[in-house]
Amino acid sequence: MxxxxxxxxxxxxxxxxxxxxxxxxxxxxxxxxxxxxxxxxxxxxxxxxxxxxxxxxxxxxxxxxxxxxxxxxxxxxxxxxxxxxxxxxxxxxxxxxxxxxxxxxxxxxxxxxxxxxLGVVDVGAYFPHRVTYQPTCQSLRSLRVGDRPLRLLRAVKGLELVDLPAADECCGFGGAFAMKNADLSVAMVADKVRHIRDTAADVVCAADNSCLTHIGGALSRLRGGVRVMHLAEILAGTERR
Incomplete structure (x- = not known):
């Protein structure tokens, strides 16, 4: 195709x-x-x-x-x-x-x-890390992608998928929202980062880099060692790497 x-x-x-x-x-x-x-x-x-x-x-x-x-x-x-x-x-x-x-x-x-x-869940990926998934607001509420990203992640060889507490809560980015409502945005991402760290994940992934930028900025300030990666980057990984 x-x-x-x-x-x-x-x-x-x-x-x-x-x-x-x-x-x-x-x-x-x-x-x-x-x-x-x-x-x-x-x-x-x-x-x-x-x-x-x-x-x-x-x-x-x-x-x-x-x-x-x-x-x-x-x-x-x-x-x-x-x-x-x-x-x-x-x-x-x-x-x-x-x-x-x-x-x-x-x-x-x-x-x-x-x-x-395509009717594909196992895309032949390999990613030997502990991962948690953040469903971004648009993917969750507008597109209603549901468990599709989770099904793809569960099929990745070597990947340990852990549930994110309060996953359906917004990270606080929201485009212009984060700039117009900075204090509230910071409070929201602080909650999100706390939940991410509670999972002891190596990586948090999502379907939008905009949200990952917000989350990643907060994580970097805590020096917690948790990486942010787009879902596509995980699915593109193979054993040959």
Missing amino acids: RVRLFVACFNDALFPGTGRAVTELLERLGHEVEFPVEQTCCGQMHWTTGYHREAADLARRFTGVFGADVVVTPSASCAATVRDAYPRLARSAGDPALAEAAAGLAVYELSEFLVDV
Whole structure:
């Protein structure tokens, strides 16, 4: 199958390794991965902060670049924006062409694509570490990915998966929320980090690097030795490494 990778601007700027991991993983499973160089931001930050006209412009660009192709992204929050916000943006802008284009999109978060589209749980990964999983708010509440990431992680050879207490609680990032409500955001991530450390995990993983950045910053200040990794990076690991 040919798939097109939407890497998300946050990953493109700060975490290029995540995009490489997705590509390596999908190619290992026998699929062709294309990266449209014309891609830019999906418009999530514009949409959530009230710049709906600008968000609609980015939505038009996104639909023009990706069209009706199968699109995979390592960002649950961006996948949720495309699927949930684009139809609303089209209605708000009175743009039937955008509404039609948005309806034709097939955008999947990575774990959704692997489990639901490819029907794969064991991707041949090897990662000999103790891992806990943080379900980010967008993956949990907007996309409702459920236990798909956990099923993938349980199939990784050598990996010990441990439950995260209060996993459904927000880490406190929330994009602009962390900047506008800094004190509350810090209190929320302090709770999250306490729960992570209680698991004695070596690694905490998630489907959004934005949340992992917030959690990782707090963990680094405690010098607790817990690493943060995107789900794709774990799934891309093999015994040959």
